Each structure stands twice: as C-alpha cells, then as structure tokens.
Amino acid sequence: MGQVPHLQALHDKYNDKGFQILAVSKEDAGLIESKLIKGKSATYGVVKANIGSLYKTSGIPHCWVLDAEGKCIFEGHPAGVTEDKVEEWTKDLAPTKVDKELAKELKGGVKAFEEGDMGKALKEVAAAKESEDEAVKADAEYLAGLIEKHVTVYTAKMESAKKSGDLVKLGKTLEEAADKFKGSEQGDKWKDELKELEKSDAYKDTKKAADELDKVRDKLEDMRPSSARKKLEKIAEKYPDTPAGKEAAELAKRYAE
Amino acid sequence: MKLAGSVALLLLTAVVFAGSLSAVAPGDQGPNFKFDKSWNIEDGMTELSQFRGKVVMIESWATW
Structure with a gap:
C-alpha cells in the first residue's frame, strides 16, 4: 500500500497555505523510510507514532x-x-510563505515574514512604501496584505476565545501574537492587553484548571481507564465553569465504563 | 440458562470493551500525540499540538 498518490498533490498545492499532512504509521522506522522516504518522492510529513488507541479505526x-x-x-x-x-x-488561514516573487527591496521583509517575525516584516514594508518606484510600492502593499491576514486570524482567535470564556487560550494567543508582532504598534497593543488579562482573577482560575488538566493529560495513556476517569472528574468538579473543567468532563466520559 | 447467562455476560464485556474509547469524529477535539520519529517536517516539531494554526490531515497508514 504505502503512498497514496493524491496526498503528494494536496501537499504540493496547499502546504504553503497552511495545510499539513502527517502520514502516521507505528511500524519500524526503517520500513517507513524504505517505503516513503529513501529514493521515494514523498515530501509530505511522515511520522512514526502509535495512535491506534486515540484515533480508532477499523481499517x-x-x-x-x-x-x-x-x-x-x-x-x-x-x-x-x-x-x-x-x-x-x-x-481563512494566514499564509506562511510568500507565493510570488517580490522586488529585491523587500527581500528582508519576505524573509522576516516567512520566519514569522511580523514586527520586522512591518518595518521593512514601511521602508519599501517610501520608495519612488511604483512596483516596489505595490509589492510592499502586497506583503502588507499578507501580514494583515495574520492580524485578522489572531483577532478572530481572540474573539472566539473571549466568546467561549477560554481565558487561557486568549492569554496564549495574545502572548504569541504580541511576540510575532514585537516592535510594532499592533504588538504593543496586544502586549498591554495580555498584561491586563493576567491581573484578573477569572484568568488565574482558568489557568489553574488548564495546568492541572495538562498534567493529567500527559499521563492518561499510561493510566487505567478508571483512575484516568477519576482524575478527570476531580478537575471537572473543582473548576466547573472553566473550559478545561468542561473538557475534563468530556474526556472523563471517554473513559467511562 | 446458565449458558445463556455466560453468553450474555461475554457479549456485555465485548460491548464494554468496544465502547471504552470512542473514535474521534467531526466536532470532537483531536487528541494530542507525540512523534517517535518524523520525516519531512520542520525541526523541533515533536507533537501534534504544535501544529495549531494549520489544518492538519492525520493519515493512518501501513507499509503492508
């Protein structure tokens, strides 16, 4: 069996747009390599892991x-x-690569963008916008548009985290966004928002619940289903109003007899 | 009667085992897992959760 041909085509067309393939097998690494990697043309992600107990399938x-x-x-x-x-x-995903050739004046900007350093990319864009050359200006606008997509995605993520009351997720998103946009006005705004959030009691509670759940989650695979269920139920009882508490309750059901 | 009881118990056990972990279906959160080894992916990526922000296709396959 091995390679599914259309996976490679999907990877080629959509990987730059944020589509990641992980072909997972629990088999011996040498076997996997001989089938997909060595001398083969698969360039999509291949992973050795045993996921059978998590992702159940009959075929x-x-x-x-x-x-x-x-x-x-x-x-x-x-x-x-x-x-x-x-x-x-x-x-609706934010692109991580620039899909066309831009003016050489934007080389640094494109590099920063592809490395995820939006703060630096924005600076380079601002400089290129000052150019007399219309083509350079147009390319700067193009790159600015790609950066703006990242702002949109982050903003949407923050909105949805706020809506569902997942303050931990909001905090993580703010932190990540502020870091990526470090050195820009947008980055500073998110940094300030994060500081405000971290002061609130609701955030502290939500974070405690998430940390406890993370600790248990790491050990779930090695636990008996009954003790896994008990641990999860405890978190669900302690923090009923937090997303982690709710998730723990849902997970507990998976381990119910 | 005794036999019927044993068969029923056996069936029940089978059902309990099959249902102890339900399959991941649309709408569920996809459980995280760590990679024992990986190819063709970015350095430093060692578990599924690091791919948040992307659309991830997990394809279960085998060489046979």
Whole structure:
C-alpha cells in the first residue's frame, strides 16, 4: 500500500497555505523510510507514532482532518479529502510563505515574514512604501496584505476565545501574537492587553484548571481507564465553569465504563 | 440458562470493551500525540499540538 498518490498533490498545492499532512504509521522506522522516504518522492510529513488507541479505526488507510484549533472536521477514507475541501478549509488561514516573487527591496521583509517575525516584516514594508518606484510600492502593499491576514486570524482567535470564556487560550494567543508582532504598534497593543488579562482573577482560575488538566493529560495513556476517569472528574468538579473543567468532563466520559 | 447467562455476560464485556474509547469524529477535539520519529517536517516539531494554526490531515497508514 504505502503512498497514496493524491496526498503528494494536496501537499504540493496547499502546504504553503497552511495545510499539513502527517502520514502516521507505528511500524519500524526503517520500513517507513524504505517505503516513503529513501529514493521515494514523498515530501509530505511522515511520522512514526502509535495512535491506534486515540484515533480508532477499523481499517486503513483512514484519516482525520483537524482545523486550526485542533477540532476534527473530517473523518474517513483519505480519498474523501478532495482539493475542493482543502481549498475551503484553508481559505481563512494566514499564509506562511510568500507565493510570488517580490522586488529585491523587500527581500528582508519576505524573509522576516516567512520566519514569522511580523514586527520586522512591518518595518521593512514601511521602508519599501517610501520608495519612488511604483512596483516596489505595490509589492510592499502586497506583503502588507499578507501580514494583515495574520492580524485578522489572531483577532478572530481572540474573539472566539473571549466568546467561549477560554481565558487561557486568549492569554496564549495574545502572548504569541504580541511576540510575532514585537516592535510594532499592533504588538504593543496586544502586549498591554495580555498584561491586563493576567491581573484578573477569572484568568488565574482558568489557568489553574488548564495546568492541572495538562498534567493529567500527559499521563492518561499510561493510566487505567478508571483512575484516568477519576482524575478527570476531580478537575471537572473543582473548576466547573472553566473550559478545561468542561473538557475534563468530556474526556472523563471517554473513559467511562 | 446458565449458558445463556455466560453468553450474555461475554457479549456485555465485548460491548464494554468496544465502547471504552470512542473514535474521534467531526466536532470532537483531536487528541494530542507525540512523534517517535518524523520525516519531512520542520525541526523541533515533536507533537501534534504544535501544529495549531494549520489544518492538519492525520493519515493512518501501513507499509503492508
């Protein structure tokens, strides 16, 4: 079996747009290499891991697609993952690569952008916008547009975290966003917001619940289902109003007899 | 009667085992897992959760 041809095509077309393939097998690393890597043309992500107890399936190949938040949005045979679907799933993601050749004046900006340093990329864009050359200006606008998409995605993530009351997620998003946009006005704004958030009691509680859940989650695989359930239920009882508390309650159900 | 009871118990056990961990379906949060080894992915990526922000296709396959 091995390689599914259309995976490579999907990877080639959508990887730059934020679509990541992880072909997972629990087999021997040498076997995996001989089948997909050595002398083969697969350039999509391949992983050795045993996920059978987490991602149950009665047959392979089988796949699951997770959205940017880690939520499952598709489950079934890989052939069901069509270009149309991937197009739809990735259309709101922020690009991580610049998909066309830009003026050499923007070389530093493109490099910073692809490295995720939006603060620096914005500075380079601002400088290029001062250029007399219209083509350079246009390219600067283009790069600015790509950067703006990242602002939009972060803003949307923050809004959804606020809406669901997941203050930990909000904090993490603010931290990540502020870091990526370090040195820019936008970055400073997010940094200030994070400082305010960290002062609130609601945030402290939500964070405690999330930390406890993370600790238990790391050990779940090695626990008996009954003790896993007890640990999870305890967190759910202690922090019923937090997202981690709710997630613990949901997870506990998975381990219920 | 005794036999029927044993069969019922056996069936029940089978059902309990099958249902102890339900499969991941659309709408569920995808459980995290760590990689024992990886190819063709960025250095430093060692577990699924590091791919948040991307759309991830987890494809379960085997060489046979």
